[in-house]
Amino acid sequence: MKFARLGPIGRELPAVLVDGRYFDLSPIARDIDGDFLSSGGVERVREALRAGSLAPVAGAGSLRIGAPIARPSAVVCIGMNYAAHAAESGSTPPDVPIIFLKTPNTVVGPNDAVEIPRNSTKTDWEVELGIVIGKRTSYLASPAESIDHIAGFVTANDLSERDFQMAVSGGQWSKGKCAPGFNPTGPWLVTPDEVDYQNLALRSWVNGEARQDSTTADQIFPVDFVVWHLSQYLALEPGDLVLTGTPEGVALSGRFPYLAAGDVCEIEIEGLGRQRQEFIDATNERQHHE
Template sequence: MRIARIGGVGEERPVVIEGDEAIYVDTLISDWSRQSLESGSLERVKAANLSTLPRTSIHGHRYGAPIFRPTKVICVGLNYLGHIAETGADTPKEPVIFMKAPDSIVGPNDDIVIPPGSTATDYEVELAIVIGKRALYLENPDQSPDCILGYTISQDVSERHWQIERSGQWVKGKSFPTFNPIGPSIVTGDSIDPNNLRLWCEVDGVMKQDSRTDDLLFGINHIVWYISQFMELFPGDIINTGTPFGVGLGFKPPVYLHSGQVVRTGIEGIGEIISRVIDYK
């Protein structure tokens, strides 16, 4: 199953995607959110007769972020072997975890806004895990799939000056408004195998990142289990699982985003998202 939210900013409605059509399910649930997922919204929709519900073509509609106001965005750094090599960093012995402001989340095709004065705004394609059930102190990674709602595309935009040169934690360079386009839909865990998916990122038609999730240092199940050892995960929480080689920072000299460019981000089995880069005004 694919779930999503479509509509103008602030007017998104929950839908199920079937082919080129979106089925409105807001007569069954209030939204795709932490609160509705905790109350069994996914199970309610799966059990419903969707053929009786109104539907529309997906073409011409704006996609919103597939989860309404997620309470956490958790990120895993240095988690692709190729990316570790291009940065020259030591291979982590445990997952590198940091947070990103949930308000950085925007719709999958919304604009990426470069902060005032920034000359080091970078792109990062990532597979995002969306949590479906509360998870705390899982006994082993094999329990993780039961807690995962599904997977979606995340563009983990990063401002490298604030991330690297301004001391402290990486959250500084990750949390600007619009710095996490996500979507277009969530593919539920029973519909996709996340362990060997192609993921890529193009800038103005030039392929910058092109890898597969089998290059992950720490796999999907391990990540969820590991985070649950020190943080409670709730339905709707998003985990950005890391980015592969090819980021702008990795070029010599670095090659960063600027206004007027178009970023296309894709993951096999999920789809593509396209963001226009603009300056802050």
């Protein structure tokens, strides 16, 4: 199934996409969040669809698309999880997963405008497969247990300010990862039964020009390993978001210019949907993100 949240910022309507039509989940779900995912919400939706009890969302095509999950309690990210991206970053592939955090308020809709941070000269794009956690995940016995803790997958853009990340970081990356709007997510949360998550094409474009073109099969640490590994060091809660790294083809490589006001970035992951962000100057009126 494909879950979505439609409507104005802060007033999104939970919905499910079936055969090109959005159906309103508000009679059976307050939101697409940790409570919904951990309390049998997905199965309730399946039953409602079988019963034909869900009404279509009126005017769905004209509604803003929000992030397909409400604000998570944590956004945990894996760095340099593709060997070619590590190389273009000037690093050797890691022996163990590199972990950094983004603040939950970076999570915004897939097509929301994004501000270039004040004093930024190196805002960068990163198409990434995102994992949404479905139930509390701690000390898993093996990677094989991970799939039982995964609610689904999303397209995510791990936007980064490289100067903040590298030059003024103090040794940590998150300073360059947490500007408002720096995690466009969606359009859909797709359940694992609908995708071959370890063999998905990932692509990005800037102003219509191709940038990244890879597949999740190229990950150094695959999805199941990542969730198991994280569970040895922290507890993931239902609704949390895990970003699994980006392939080569970002501005950090030196092959492309960084993003500037007026640029348009598009990213897409096979089966998970496409995003489009226009970048605006931070001196413009600030958008109030969800």
